[in-house]
Amino acid sequence: MTAPTVLTGLPDSGLAATDHSDGWNRPPIIEPDGEGELLEVAMGPHHPSTHGVFRMDVALDGERVIRLKPVFGYLHRNHEKIAEGASYLASMPYTDRLDYFCSLTNNWAFALSVEKLVGQDVPERAEYIRVILAELTRIQNHASTIGFLTQEMGASGTPLMYAFREREKILDLFEELTGSRMMCNYMRFGGCRVDMSAAHLASARKIVAGLPGFIDEFEALLSTNEILMARCQGIGKLRPELAINAGISGPMLRASGVDYDIRKVDHYGIYDRFKFRVPLGDHGDVYDRYMVRVLEMRESVTILEQALKDIPAGPIMDPKSKIRGFRPKPGEAYGRIEAPKGELGFYLISDGTPNPYRYRVRPPSLINLTVLEDMCLGESVADVVVIFGSVDIVLGEVDR
Protein backbone atom coordinates (compact mmCIF):
# COMPACT_ATOMS: atom_id res chain seq x y z
CA MET A 1 0.00 0.00 0.00
CA THR A 2 1.39 3.35 -0.96
CA ALA A 3 1.62 6.08 1.63
CA PRO A 4 -1.49 8.22 1.45
CA THR A 5 -1.13 11.68 0.12
CA VAL A 6 -1.02 14.46 2.66
CA LEU A 7 -4.05 16.60 2.16
CA THR A 8 -3.54 20.22 1.39
CA GLY A 9 -4.00 22.86 4.00
CA LEU A 10 -4.53 20.45 6.89
CA PRO A 11 -2.29 19.73 9.84
CA ASP A 12 -1.52 16.04 9.86
CA SER A 13 -3.59 14.28 12.53
CA GLY A 14 -1.22 11.34 12.40
CA LEU A 15 -4.13 8.94 12.38
CA ALA A 16 -5.10 8.83 8.75
CA ALA A 17 -1.53 8.85 7.51
CA THR A 18 -0.52 5.72 9.42
CA ASP A 19 -0.07 2.66 7.27
CA HIS A 20 -2.28 -0.02 8.74
CA SER A 21 -1.94 -2.49 5.91
CA ASP A 22 -0.77 -5.21 8.32
CA GLY A 23 -4.11 -6.66 9.24
CA TRP A 24 -5.96 -3.53 10.16
CA ASN A 25 -7.86 -3.33 6.89
CA ARG A 26 -8.69 0.28 7.31
CA PRO A 27 -10.92 1.89 4.71
CA PRO A 28 -9.01 3.58 1.95
CA ILE A 29 -8.03 7.12 2.66
CA ILE A 30 -10.51 9.24 0.80
CA GLU A 31 -9.09 11.82 -1.48
CA PRO A 32 -11.00 15.02 -2.18
CA ASP A 33 -12.64 14.80 -5.58
CA GLY A 34 -13.59 18.32 -6.53
CA GLU A 35 -11.74 21.56 -6.57
CA GLY A 36 -11.82 23.99 -3.72
CA GLU A 37 -10.59 23.80 -0.17
CA LEU A 38 -11.33 21.40 2.61
CA LEU A 39 -13.35 22.70 5.52
CA GLU A 40 -12.26 21.94 9.03
CA VAL A 41 -15.05 21.88 11.58
CA ALA A 42 -14.75 21.36 15.32
CA MET A 43 -17.89 19.50 16.34
CA GLY A 44 -18.05 19.99 20.08
CA PRO A 45 -17.06 20.21 22.86
CA HIS A 46 -20.45 21.83 23.37
CA HIS A 47 -22.25 20.28 20.46
CA PRO A 48 -25.60 18.94 21.69
CA SER A 49 -25.02 15.57 20.05
CA THR A 50 -21.84 14.76 21.93
CA HIS A 51 -23.46 13.45 25.14
CA GLY A 52 -21.29 15.67 27.26
CA VAL A 53 -18.02 17.34 26.47
CA PHE A 54 -16.35 15.73 23.51
CA ARG A 55 -14.88 17.18 20.34
CA MET A 56 -14.62 15.77 16.85
CA ASP A 57 -12.31 17.66 14.55
CA VAL A 58 -13.62 16.79 11.13
CA ALA A 59 -12.22 17.72 7.76
CA LEU A 60 -14.93 18.01 5.14
CA ASP A 61 -14.94 17.94 1.40
CA GLY A 62 -18.37 19.33 0.79
CA GLU A 63 -20.51 17.06 2.97
CA ARG A 64 -18.15 14.11 3.00
CA VAL A 65 -15.93 13.44 5.98
CA ILE A 66 -12.31 13.11 4.90
CA ARG A 67 -10.77 12.91 8.29
CA LEU A 68 -12.03 12.79 11.85
CA LYS A 69 -10.04 13.21 15.00
CA PRO A 70 -11.71 12.56 18.34
CA VAL A 71 -10.52 14.84 21.14
CA PHE A 72 -11.47 13.96 24.67
CA GLY A 73 -10.33 14.45 28.23
CA TYR A 74 -12.54 17.41 29.12
CA LEU A 75 -14.14 15.45 31.93
CA HIS A 76 -10.95 13.93 33.32
CA ARG A 77 -11.35 13.51 37.08
CA ASN A 78 -8.29 11.54 38.06
CA HIS A 79 -10.35 8.49 38.87
CA GLU A 80 -7.53 5.94 38.93
CA LYS A 81 -5.14 8.01 40.98
CA ILE A 82 -7.84 8.88 43.52
CA ALA A 83 -8.60 5.18 43.88
CA GLU A 84 -4.93 4.39 44.48
CA GLY A 85 -4.97 6.80 47.41
CA ALA A 86 -8.27 5.58 48.83
CA SER A 87 -9.27 2.35 50.53
CA TYR A 88 -10.97 -0.36 48.49
CA LEU A 89 -14.34 0.48 50.01
CA ALA A 90 -13.92 4.20 49.37
CA SER A 91 -13.43 3.52 45.66
CA MET A 92 -16.84 1.91 45.40
CA PRO A 93 -18.85 5.16 45.29
CA TYR A 94 -16.37 6.56 42.77
CA THR A 95 -17.12 3.71 40.39
CA ASP A 96 -20.74 4.93 40.31
CA ARG A 97 -19.45 8.03 38.61
CA LEU A 98 -17.72 6.23 35.74
CA ASP A 99 -20.67 5.35 33.58
CA TYR A 100 -23.32 7.22 35.50
CA PHE A 101 -26.14 5.55 33.59
CA CYS A 102 -25.20 2.09 34.83
CA SER A 103 -23.76 2.51 38.30
CA LEU A 104 -24.84 -0.95 39.43
CA THR A 105 -22.88 -2.80 36.75
CA ASN A 106 -19.85 -0.64 37.56
CA ASN A 107 -20.24 -1.64 41.21
CA TRP A 108 -20.44 -5.25 40.20
CA ALA A 109 -17.32 -5.14 38.04
CA PHE A 110 -15.31 -3.58 40.84
CA ALA A 111 -16.70 -5.91 43.50
CA LEU A 112 -15.98 -8.87 41.23
CA SER A 113 -12.33 -7.95 40.76
CA VAL A 114 -11.82 -7.37 44.49
CA GLU A 115 -13.51 -10.69 45.22
CA LYS A 116 -11.13 -12.33 42.75
CA LEU A 117 -8.22 -10.60 44.43
CA VAL A 118 -9.05 -11.91 47.89
CA GLY A 119 -10.78 -15.13 46.81
CA GLN A 120 -14.09 -14.32 48.41
CA ASP A 121 -17.36 -16.11 47.85
CA VAL A 122 -20.68 -14.42 47.31
CA PRO A 123 -23.86 -15.90 48.80
CA GLU A 124 -26.43 -17.28 46.42
CA ARG A 125 -29.08 -14.68 47.12
CA ALA A 126 -26.65 -11.82 46.59
CA GLU A 127 -25.69 -13.26 43.20
CA TYR A 128 -29.34 -13.34 42.18
CA ILE A 129 -29.85 -9.77 43.35
CA ARG A 130 -26.83 -8.71 41.35
CA VAL A 131 -28.15 -10.36 38.19
CA ILE A 132 -31.57 -8.76 38.65
CA LEU A 133 -30.13 -5.30 39.13
CA ALA A 134 -27.60 -5.66 36.31
CA GLU A 135 -30.24 -6.72 33.82
CA LEU A 136 -32.57 -3.90 34.87
CA THR A 137 -29.61 -1.56 34.38
CA ARG A 138 -29.00 -3.00 30.92
CA ILE A 139 -32.62 -2.46 29.91
CA GLN A 140 -32.74 1.15 31.07
CA ASN A 141 -29.38 1.87 29.45
CA HIS A 142 -30.34 0.39 26.08
CA ALA A 143 -33.74 2.08 26.11
CA SER A 144 -32.29 5.50 26.77
CA THR A 145 -29.43 4.93 24.30
CA ILE A 146 -31.96 4.26 21.56
CA GLY A 147 -33.90 7.29 22.71
CA PHE A 148 -30.82 9.50 22.40
CA LEU A 149 -29.99 7.97 19.05
CA THR A 150 -33.39 8.83 17.63
CA GLN A 151 -33.17 12.28 19.09
CA GLU A 152 -29.95 12.79 17.18
CA MET A 153 -31.76 11.82 14.01
CA GLY A 154 -34.26 14.59 14.64
CA ALA A 155 -37.11 12.78 16.41
CA SER A 156 -37.68 15.59 18.83
CA GLY A 157 -37.80 13.60 22.01
CA THR A 158 -40.81 11.30 21.70
CA PRO A 159 -38.91 7.96 21.73
CA LEU A 160 -36.57 9.38 24.36
CA MET A 161 -39.49 10.28 26.60
CA TYR A 162 -40.96 6.80 26.14
CA ALA A 163 -37.61 5.34 27.17
CA PHE A 164 -37.36 7.68 30.13
CA ARG A 165 -40.86 6.80 31.30
CA GLU A 166 -39.75 3.18 31.59
CA ARG A 167 -36.38 4.11 33.02
CA GLU A 168 -38.17 6.11 35.69
CA LYS A 169 -39.88 2.98 37.02
CA ILE A 170 -36.58 1.14 37.18
CA LEU A 171 -34.85 4.06 38.87
CA ASP A 172 -37.67 4.25 41.41
CA LEU A 173 -36.92 0.65 42.33
CA PHE A 174 -33.22 1.48 42.61
CA GLU A 175 -34.06 4.36 44.91
CA GLU A 176 -36.27 2.25 47.14
CA LEU A 177 -33.61 -0.43 47.37
CA THR A 178 -30.27 1.35 47.33
CA GLY A 179 -31.24 4.84 48.45
CA SER A 180 -30.16 6.62 45.31
CA ARG A 181 -31.43 6.72 41.77
CA MET A 182 -28.19 6.81 39.89
CA MET A 183 -25.28 6.80 42.34
CA CYS A 184 -26.35 3.53 43.91
CA ASN A 185 -23.15 2.45 45.72
CA TYR A 186 -24.87 -0.82 46.46
CA MET A 187 -22.57 -3.80 46.03
CA ARG A 188 -19.95 -4.77 48.56
CA PHE A 189 -17.06 -7.20 48.49
CA GLY A 190 -18.75 -10.49 49.26
CA GLY A 191 -22.35 -9.48 48.77
CA CYS A 192 -24.72 -6.55 48.71
CA ARG A 193 -25.41 -3.79 51.17
CA VAL A 194 -29.12 -4.19 51.90
CA ASP A 195 -31.46 -7.08 51.27
CA MET A 196 -34.19 -7.01 48.66
CA SER A 197 -37.37 -7.28 50.71
CA ALA A 198 -40.57 -8.93 49.54
CA ALA A 199 -41.91 -5.48 48.63
CA HIS A 200 -38.85 -4.76 46.47
CA LEU A 201 -39.17 -8.09 44.72
CA ALA A 202 -42.86 -7.47 44.14
CA SER A 203 -42.20 -4.11 42.53
CA ALA A 204 -39.38 -5.65 40.46
CA ARG A 205 -41.81 -8.32 39.24
CA LYS A 206 -44.33 -5.63 38.38
CA ILE A 207 -41.74 -3.71 36.36
CA VAL A 208 -40.59 -6.85 34.55
CA ALA A 209 -44.19 -7.79 33.75
CA GLY A 210 -44.63 -4.43 32.05
CA LEU A 211 -41.39 -4.55 30.08
CA PRO A 212 -42.39 -6.76 27.11
CA GLY A 213 -45.30 -4.41 26.43
CA PHE A 214 -42.97 -1.45 26.55
CA ILE A 215 -40.48 -3.06 24.14
CA ASP A 216 -43.33 -3.91 21.74
CA GLU A 217 -44.52 -0.34 21.89
CA PHE A 218 -41.00 0.95 21.39
CA GLU A 219 -40.50 -1.30 18.39
CA ALA A 220 -43.85 -0.31 16.86
CA LEU A 221 -42.72 3.26 17.23
CA LEU A 222 -39.30 2.80 15.66
CA SER A 223 -38.27 -0.49 14.09
CA THR A 224 -40.12 -0.17 10.81
CA ASN A 225 -40.11 3.60 10.71
CA GLU A 226 -38.98 4.57 7.22
CA ILE A 227 -37.08 7.64 8.35
CA LEU A 228 -35.14 5.67 10.94
CA MET A 229 -34.37 2.97 8.39
CA ALA A 230 -33.23 5.51 5.82
CA ARG A 231 -30.97 7.18 8.32
CA CYS A 232 -29.52 4.00 9.82
CA GLN A 233 -29.24 1.27 7.23
CA GLY A 234 -25.88 1.00 5.56
CA ILE A 235 -24.45 3.84 7.62
CA GLY A 236 -21.31 3.55 9.75
CA LYS A 237 -20.44 -0.01 8.84
CA LEU A 238 -17.93 -1.72 11.07
CA ARG A 239 -16.36 -4.86 9.70
CA PRO A 240 -15.92 -7.74 12.15
CA GLU A 241 -12.14 -8.01 11.58
CA LEU A 242 -11.64 -4.38 12.47
CA ALA A 243 -13.99 -4.69 15.42
CA ILE A 244 -11.99 -7.60 16.81
CA ASN A 245 -8.63 -5.99 16.14
CA ALA A 246 -9.64 -2.75 17.78
CA GLY A 247 -10.92 -4.53 20.90
CA ILE A 248 -14.53 -3.44 20.49
CA SER A 249 -16.96 -5.12 22.86
CA GLY A 250 -20.59 -5.14 23.78
CA PRO A 251 -23.56 -4.56 21.46
CA MET A 252 -21.31 -2.85 18.93
CA LEU A 253 -19.18 -5.95 18.48
CA ARG A 254 -22.21 -8.22 18.31
CA ALA A 255 -23.87 -5.95 15.75
CA SER A 256 -20.88 -6.67 13.52
CA GLY A 257 -21.68 -10.37 13.78
CA VAL A 258 -19.07 -11.49 16.30
CA ASP A 259 -20.54 -13.89 18.84
CA TYR A 260 -18.84 -12.70 21.99
CA ASP A 261 -20.74 -12.05 25.18
CA ILE A 262 -18.80 -12.18 28.45
CA ARG A 263 -21.88 -13.52 30.21
CA LYS A 264 -21.57 -16.58 27.96
CA VAL A 265 -17.77 -16.69 27.75
CA ASP A 266 -16.80 -16.14 31.39
CA HIS A 267 -19.95 -17.31 33.18
CA TYR A 268 -19.19 -14.79 35.88
CA GLY A 269 -21.66 -14.68 38.74
CA ILE A 270 -24.39 -17.22 38.06
CA TYR A 271 -25.06 -16.49 34.39
CA ASP A 272 -24.60 -20.15 33.42
CA ARG A 273 -27.90 -20.91 35.16
CA PHE A 274 -30.03 -18.78 32.88
CA LYS A 275 -31.26 -19.55 29.43
CA PHE A 276 -30.79 -16.65 27.07
CA ARG A 277 -29.64 -16.02 23.53
CA VAL A 278 -27.05 -13.59 22.26
CA PRO A 279 -28.47 -11.49 19.43
CA LEU A 280 -26.06 -10.88 16.55
CA GLY A 281 -26.10 -8.36 13.75
CA ASP A 282 -25.37 -9.02 10.12
CA HIS A 283 -24.18 -5.81 8.51
CA GLY A 284 -22.54 -3.94 11.35
CA ASP A 285 -24.34 -0.73 10.51
CA VAL A 286 -26.22 1.65 12.79
CA TYR A 287 -29.52 -0.16 12.28
CA ASP A 288 -27.97 -3.45 13.43
CA ARG A 289 -26.68 -1.75 16.53
CA TYR A 290 -30.17 -0.45 17.21
CA MET A 291 -31.72 -3.86 16.60
CA VAL A 292 -29.16 -5.74 18.71
CA ARG A 293 -29.98 -3.46 21.62
CA VAL A 294 -33.73 -4.03 21.26
CA LEU A 295 -33.22 -7.79 21.14
CA GLU A 296 -30.86 -7.67 24.10
CA MET A 297 -33.57 -5.93 26.09
CA ARG A 298 -35.88 -8.84 25.29
CA GLU A 299 -33.26 -11.36 26.37
CA SER A 300 -32.70 -9.38 29.57
CA VAL A 301 -36.40 -9.68 30.30
CA THR A 302 -36.20 -13.47 30.04
CA ILE A 303 -33.17 -13.50 32.37
CA LEU A 304 -35.06 -11.31 34.81
CA GLU A 305 -38.10 -13.58 34.74
CA GLN A 306 -35.94 -16.61 35.50
CA ALA A 307 -33.98 -14.85 38.23
CA LEU A 308 -37.07 -13.47 39.93
CA LYS A 309 -38.64 -16.92 39.89
CA ASP A 310 -35.62 -18.75 41.32
CA ILE A 311 -34.28 -16.24 43.84
CA PRO A 312 -33.56 -18.18 47.05
CA ALA A 313 -33.73 -16.99 50.63
CA GLY A 314 -30.55 -16.63 52.61
CA PRO A 315 -27.86 -14.22 53.65
CA ILE A 316 -26.70 -11.44 51.35
CA MET A 317 -23.21 -10.94 52.75
CA ASP A 318 -20.35 -13.35 53.15
CA PRO A 319 -19.90 -13.51 56.95
CA LYS A 320 -16.12 -13.42 56.49
CA SER A 321 -16.17 -10.10 54.70
CA LYS A 322 -15.09 -7.00 56.53
CA ILE A 323 -16.17 -3.45 55.94
CA ARG A 324 -13.29 -1.79 57.74
CA GLY A 325 -9.65 -2.78 57.86
CA PHE A 326 -9.79 -4.50 54.48
CA ARG A 327 -6.25 -5.53 53.47
CA PRO A 328 -5.96 -8.01 50.59
CA LYS A 329 -2.82 -10.10 50.35
CA PRO A 330 -0.27 -8.99 47.75
CA GLY A 331 -1.36 -10.09 44.30
CA GLU A 332 -3.21 -9.00 41.24
CA ALA A 333 -6.60 -9.66 39.67
CA TYR A 334 -8.60 -8.66 36.64
CA GLY A 335 -12.36 -8.90 36.90
CA ARG A 336 -14.59 -8.16 33.97
CA ILE A 337 -18.28 -8.19 33.27
CA GLU A 338 -20.55 -7.60 30.33
CA ALA A 339 -21.67 -4.07 31.13
CA PRO A 340 -24.44 -2.61 28.97
CA LYS A 341 -21.84 -0.79 26.89
CA GLY A 342 -19.33 -3.62 26.59
CA GLU A 343 -16.54 -5.24 28.54
CA LEU A 344 -15.97 -3.36 31.76
CA GLY A 345 -12.94 -4.56 33.66
CA PHE A 346 -10.99 -3.53 36.72
CA TYR A 347 -7.36 -4.49 37.06
CA LEU A 348 -6.07 -4.34 40.61
CA ILE A 349 -2.63 -4.89 42.11
CA SER A 350 -2.45 -5.15 45.86
CA ASP A 351 0.74 -4.74 47.88
CA GLY A 352 -0.88 -5.71 51.15
CA THR A 353 -1.78 -2.17 52.22
CA PRO A 354 -5.36 -0.90 52.57
CA ASN A 355 -5.03 0.97 49.26
CA PRO A 356 -4.57 -0.68 45.87
CA TYR A 357 -1.07 -0.30 44.43
CA ARG A 358 -2.48 -0.08 40.94
CA TYR A 359 -6.08 0.41 39.93
CA ARG A 360 -6.90 0.37 36.28
CA VAL A 361 -10.27 0.63 34.57
CA ARG A 362 -10.89 -0.93 31.18
CA PRO A 363 -13.76 1.24 30.02
CA PRO A 364 -15.91 -0.01 27.14
CA SER A 365 -16.90 3.51 26.06
CA LEU A 366 -13.34 4.67 25.40
CA ILE A 367 -12.28 1.58 23.49
CA ASN A 368 -15.47 1.48 21.42
CA LEU A 369 -14.76 5.06 20.45
CA THR A 370 -11.40 4.23 18.84
CA VAL A 371 -13.02 3.10 15.59
CA LEU A 372 -15.09 6.25 15.22
CA GLU A 373 -12.93 7.61 12.41
CA ASP A 374 -13.02 4.34 10.49
CA MET A 375 -16.81 4.28 10.63
CA CYS A 376 -17.25 7.91 9.69
CA LEU A 377 -14.88 8.27 6.72
CA GLY A 378 -16.81 8.99 3.56
CA GLU A 379 -20.10 9.60 5.36
CA SER A 380 -21.84 12.96 5.57
CA VAL A 381 -21.73 15.26 8.60
CA ALA A 382 -25.29 14.47 9.64
CA ASP A 383 -24.42 10.77 9.66
CA VAL A 384 -21.42 11.38 11.90
CA VAL A 385 -23.83 12.43 14.63
CA VAL A 386 -25.90 9.28 14.17
CA ILE A 387 -22.86 7.00 14.06
CA PHE A 388 -21.49 8.63 17.18
CA GLY A 389 -24.83 8.12 18.91
CA SER A 390 -24.89 4.44 17.98
CA VAL A 391 -21.54 3.80 19.69
CA ASP A 392 -23.27 4.47 23.04
CA ILE A 393 -20.71 6.22 25.17
CA VAL A 394 -20.82 8.12 28.42
CA LEU A 395 -18.12 10.72 28.76
CA GLY A 396 -17.71 10.04 32.45
CA GLU A 397 -16.29 6.68 31.51
CA VAL A 398 -14.27 7.84 28.49
CA ASP A 399 -12.38 10.54 30.34
CA ARG A 400 -12.55 9.13 33.88
Add this chain to the structure above:
Amino acid sequence: MLGEGILKGMAETAKNFAGSFVSKERLTTVEYPEERIAPAENARVFPFLVYDSENWEKGLRCVACQICEKECPPKCIYIDKSKDKKPDYVGKQQFYPTRFDIDISVCMSCQICVEVCPFEAIKMDTQFELATDDRFGGLLLDREQLAKSNEYYHELHPTEAAEVDARLAEEKAKVEAKAKATEAAAAKAAADAAAKTAAPASPTQAKPEGGQD
Protein backbone atom coordinates in the same frame (compact mmCIF):
# COMPACT_ATOMS: atom_id res chain seq x y z
CA MET B 1 -46.08 0.45 1.57
CA LEU B 2 -43.89 3.43 2.15
CA GLY B 3 -44.93 5.32 5.23
CA GLU B 4 -46.54 2.34 6.92
CA GLY B 5 -43.95 2.31 9.68
CA ILE B 6 -44.43 5.99 10.35
CA LEU B 7 -48.20 5.57 10.57
CA LYS B 8 -47.75 2.67 12.96
CA GLY B 9 -45.59 4.84 15.18
CA MET B 10 -48.10 7.68 14.98
CA ALA B 11 -50.86 5.32 16.07
CA GLU B 12 -48.73 4.42 19.10
CA THR B 13 -48.25 8.07 20.10
CA ALA B 14 -51.93 8.80 19.50
CA LYS B 15 -52.84 5.92 21.77
CA ASN B 16 -50.66 7.33 24.52
CA PHE B 17 -51.95 10.86 23.99
CA ALA B 18 -55.58 9.81 24.21
CA GLY B 19 -54.78 7.43 27.04
CA SER B 20 -53.32 10.17 29.17
CA PHE B 21 -56.80 11.69 29.51
CA VAL B 22 -58.36 8.55 30.91
CA SER B 23 -55.56 6.63 32.59
CA LYS B 24 -53.66 8.04 35.55
CA GLU B 25 -50.82 5.62 34.85
CA ARG B 26 -49.93 7.32 31.60
CA LEU B 27 -49.41 10.64 33.35
CA THR B 28 -45.96 10.09 34.71
CA THR B 29 -44.91 13.57 35.83
CA VAL B 30 -46.06 15.90 38.61
CA GLU B 31 -45.97 19.70 38.83
CA TYR B 32 -43.03 19.89 41.17
CA PRO B 33 -43.22 22.77 43.63
CA GLU B 34 -46.96 22.39 44.13
CA GLU B 35 -47.08 18.62 43.98
CA ARG B 36 -44.45 16.46 45.56
CA ILE B 37 -43.68 12.78 45.53
CA ALA B 38 -42.66 11.61 48.98
CA PRO B 39 -39.07 10.31 48.97
CA ALA B 40 -38.52 6.58 49.22
CA GLU B 41 -37.88 5.24 52.69
CA ASN B 42 -34.30 4.33 51.93
CA ALA B 43 -33.59 7.61 50.14
CA ARG B 44 -30.42 9.40 51.15
CA VAL B 45 -29.12 12.88 50.54
CA PHE B 46 -26.72 14.21 53.18
CA PRO B 47 -25.76 12.93 56.63
CA PHE B 48 -27.01 14.22 59.97
CA LEU B 49 -26.13 13.47 63.58
CA VAL B 50 -28.63 11.71 65.82
CA TYR B 51 -29.21 12.83 69.40
CA ASP B 52 -31.33 11.29 72.14
CA SER B 53 -33.29 13.15 74.83
CA GLU B 54 -34.12 16.87 74.77
CA ASN B 55 -30.77 18.61 74.64
CA TRP B 56 -28.93 18.15 71.37
CA GLU B 57 -25.55 18.96 72.82
CA LYS B 58 -25.80 16.49 75.69
CA GLY B 59 -27.63 13.79 73.80
CA LEU B 60 -25.37 13.58 70.76
CA ARG B 61 -24.52 9.93 70.14
CA CYS B 62 -21.23 10.76 68.42
CA VAL B 63 -18.17 9.94 70.52
CA ALA B 64 -15.67 11.59 68.15
CA CYS B 65 -13.97 8.31 67.26
CA GLN B 66 -13.18 9.86 63.85
CA ILE B 67 -13.75 6.66 61.90
CA CYS B 68 -16.12 8.38 59.49
CA GLU B 69 -13.61 11.18 59.00
CA LYS B 70 -11.00 8.63 57.96
CA GLU B 71 -13.28 6.48 55.79
CA CYS B 72 -15.10 9.33 54.00
CA PRO B 73 -14.09 9.01 50.32
CA PRO B 74 -14.07 12.74 49.45
CA LYS B 75 -12.89 13.71 52.97
CA CYS B 76 -15.65 16.18 53.72
CA ILE B 77 -15.99 15.54 57.49
CA TYR B 78 -14.00 17.56 60.02
CA ILE B 79 -14.00 16.47 63.67
CA ASP B 80 -12.29 17.89 66.76
CA LYS B 81 -12.23 15.60 69.77
CA SER B 82 -13.05 16.97 73.22
CA LYS B 83 -10.59 16.99 76.14
CA ASP B 84 -13.15 15.96 78.75
CA LYS B 85 -15.73 13.17 78.71
CA LYS B 86 -19.46 12.92 79.12
CA PRO B 87 -21.74 9.94 79.69
CA ASP B 88 -23.27 8.29 76.59
CA TYR B 89 -26.57 6.44 76.30
CA VAL B 90 -25.48 3.52 78.47
CA GLY B 91 -23.88 5.84 80.99
CA LYS B 92 -20.30 5.12 79.96
CA GLN B 93 -17.93 8.08 79.95
CA GLN B 94 -17.06 9.00 76.34
CA PHE B 95 -15.42 11.80 74.41
CA TYR B 96 -17.63 14.04 72.34
CA PRO B 97 -16.98 16.20 69.27
CA THR B 98 -16.27 19.86 70.01
CA ARG B 99 -16.44 20.41 66.28
CA PHE B 100 -18.25 18.26 63.74
CA ASP B 101 -18.47 19.90 60.32
CA ILE B 102 -19.64 18.41 57.05
CA ASP B 103 -18.97 20.26 53.84
CA ILE B 104 -22.04 19.30 51.83
CA SER B 105 -20.61 20.93 48.71
CA VAL B 106 -18.02 18.12 48.75
CA CYS B 107 -20.16 15.30 50.18
CA MET B 108 -21.23 12.80 47.54
CA SER B 109 -24.01 11.09 49.53
CA CYS B 110 -22.35 7.68 49.44
CA GLN B 111 -23.49 6.59 52.93
CA ILE B 112 -20.12 5.09 53.86
CA CYS B 113 -20.00 7.18 57.07
CA VAL B 114 -23.28 5.57 58.12
CA GLU B 115 -21.99 2.10 57.36
CA VAL B 116 -18.75 2.43 59.30
CA CYS B 117 -20.18 4.24 62.36
CA PRO B 118 -20.16 1.79 65.31
CA PHE B 119 -22.35 4.05 67.48
CA GLU B 120 -25.37 4.60 65.17
CA ALA B 121 -24.60 8.29 65.49
CA ILE B 122 -24.69 9.43 61.87
CA LYS B 123 -27.59 8.80 59.51
CA MET B 124 -28.77 10.02 56.13
CA ASP B 125 -31.25 12.85 55.72
CA THR B 126 -33.75 13.11 52.88
CA GLN B 127 -33.88 16.90 52.75
CA PHE B 128 -32.75 17.95 49.29
CA GLU B 129 -33.92 21.55 48.94
CA LEU B 130 -30.70 23.08 50.23
CA ALA B 131 -29.96 25.76 47.66
CA THR B 132 -28.16 28.75 49.11
CA ASP B 133 -26.43 31.83 47.79
CA ASP B 134 -23.71 31.56 50.42
CA ARG B 135 -21.30 29.20 48.78
CA PHE B 136 -18.87 28.64 51.66
CA GLY B 137 -20.59 29.24 55.00
CA GLY B 138 -23.98 28.07 53.84
CA LEU B 139 -22.73 24.69 52.71
CA LEU B 140 -20.47 23.96 55.65
CA LEU B 141 -22.82 22.55 58.24
CA ASP B 142 -21.68 22.58 61.88
CA ARG B 143 -22.78 20.16 64.59
CA GLU B 144 -25.73 22.28 65.68
CA GLN B 145 -27.14 22.31 62.14
CA LEU B 146 -26.41 18.61 61.75
CA ALA B 147 -27.95 17.51 65.04
CA LYS B 148 -31.40 16.00 64.55
CA SER B 149 -33.47 14.18 67.14
CA ASN B 150 -34.05 10.46 67.17
CA GLU B 151 -37.76 11.18 66.56
CA TYR B 152 -36.82 12.90 63.31
CA TYR B 153 -34.82 9.83 62.32
CA HIS B 154 -37.87 7.68 63.07
CA GLU B 155 -39.95 9.88 60.80
CA LEU B 156 -37.53 9.50 57.88
CA HIS B 157 -36.59 5.84 58.05
CA PRO B 158 -39.09 4.11 60.37
CA THR B 159 -38.02 0.48 59.84
CA GLU B 160 -34.32 1.17 60.01
CA ALA B 161 -34.73 3.41 63.09
CA ALA B 162 -36.79 0.78 64.89
CA GLU B 163 -34.05 -1.79 64.25
CA VAL B 164 -31.39 0.61 65.51
CA ASP B 165 -33.41 1.40 68.64
CA ALA B 166 -33.95 -2.27 69.37
CA ARG B 167 -30.23 -2.91 68.97
CA LEU B 168 -29.28 -0.01 71.22
CA ALA B 169 -31.85 -1.03 73.85
CA GLU B 170 -30.47 -4.56 73.79
CA GLU B 171 -26.94 -3.25 74.23
CA LYS B 172 -28.05 -1.01 77.05
CA ALA B 173 -29.87 -3.88 78.75
CA LYS B 174 -26.75 -5.99 78.37
CA VAL B 175 -24.56 -3.28 79.84
CA GLU B 176 -27.01 -2.75 82.67
CA ALA B 177 -27.25 -6.46 83.35
CA LYS B 178 -23.47 -6.64 83.28
CA ALA B 179 -23.25 -3.64 85.58
CA LYS B 180 -25.76 -5.26 87.89
CA ALA B 181 -23.85 -8.52 87.74
CA THR B 182 -20.57 -6.79 88.43
CA GLU B 183 -22.27 -4.80 91.17
CA ALA B 184 -23.68 -7.96 92.65
CA ALA B 185 -20.33 -9.65 92.22
CA ALA B 186 -18.64 -6.68 93.78
CA ALA B 187 -21.14 -6.70 96.63
CA LYS B 188 -20.65 -10.43 97.02
CA ALA B 189 -16.89 -10.04 96.85
CA ALA B 190 -17.13 -7.24 99.36
CA ALA B 191 -19.33 -9.39 101.56
CA ASP B 192 -16.93 -12.30 101.12
CA ALA B 193 -14.01 -10.07 101.88
CA ALA B 194 -15.87 -8.72 104.87
CA ALA B 195 -16.65 -12.25 105.95
CA LYS B 196 -13.04 -13.25 105.36
CA THR B 197 -11.75 -10.31 107.25
CA ALA B 198 -14.36 -11.03 109.87
CA ALA B 199 -13.39 -14.69 110.14
CA PRO B 200 -9.70 -14.20 110.76
CA ALA B 201 -10.65 -11.15 112.76
CA SER B 202 -12.06 -13.28 115.51
CA PRO B 203 -8.78 -15.01 116.29
CA THR B 204 -6.98 -11.73 116.02
CA GLN B 205 -9.62 -10.31 118.17
CA ALA B 206 -9.31 -13.33 120.35
CA LYS B 207 -5.57 -12.91 120.52
CA PRO B 208 -5.65 -9.56 122.13
CA GLU B 209 -8.27 -11.05 124.33
CA GLY B 210 -5.88 -13.81 125.02
CA GLY B 211 -3.19 -11.21 125.39
CA GLN B 212 -5.35 -9.43 127.80
CA ASP B 213 -5.57 -12.53 129.77
